[in-house]
Amino acid sequence: MLIALDPASPTPPSEQIRALIAAAAASGEAPVGTKLPTVRKLAEDLGLAVNTVAKAYRELESAGVVETRGRAGTVIAASGDRSLAEIARGAASYARRAKSLGLTVDQARAVVETALHETYGQ
Numbered sequence: 750m751l752i753a754l755d756p757a758s759p760t761p762p763s764e765q766i767r768a769l770i771a772a773a774a775a776s777g778e779a780p781v782g783t784k785l786p787t788v789r790k791l792a793e794d795l796g797l798a799v800n801t802v803a804k805a806y807r808e809l810e811s812a813g814v815v816e817t818r819g820r821a822g823t824v825i826a827a828s829g830d831r832s833l834a835e836i837a838r839g840a841a842s843y844a845r846r847a848k849s850l851g852l853t854v855d856q857a858r859a860v861v862e863t864a865l866h867e868t869y870g871q
Contacts, residue, residue, distance in 0.1 A: 750773050750778060750783065750785075752766060752769050752770070752791065752795065754766070762795070762797055762801050763801045763802070763805040763808075766791070766795075766801075767805040767808050770785065770805070770809055770814065770815070770825075771809065771814050773825075779825045780825065781824075781825050781826065781827045782825060783824060784824050785822065785824065785825070787822065787823075788803045788806055788823075806823060810823075843861070844857065
């Protein structure tokens with residue numbers, strides 16, 4: 750994902766960064782799990798102060814577009830789309846329950862595929 754700022758824009762750089770990353774997450778250009786550059790690296794690449802990029806990342810995290818995973822970095826979050834976040838929680842719960850009941854991965858997958866087929870009619 751390329752982050753390029755418009756120096757002639759009246760929009761502050763932190764807002765440009767926030768808007769570009771949010772749009773990339775919403776459009777799928779930056780799918781869930783896409784790792785973002787570190788704050789320091791992006792600031793260096795864009796010739797900005799570290800605090801400017803950090804502000805954009807904080808706002809994105811507050812909005813649920815990204816999540817910070819400590820040393821693993823900042824990634825596009827499933828919660829960037831609230832419906833995906835809800836489904837991801839349900840899927841995780843289903844997977845844990847299927848495992849606790851002794852189902853194999855293939856069995857658990859087959860149950861989900863059947864339910865999807867019945868629901869979507871495909």
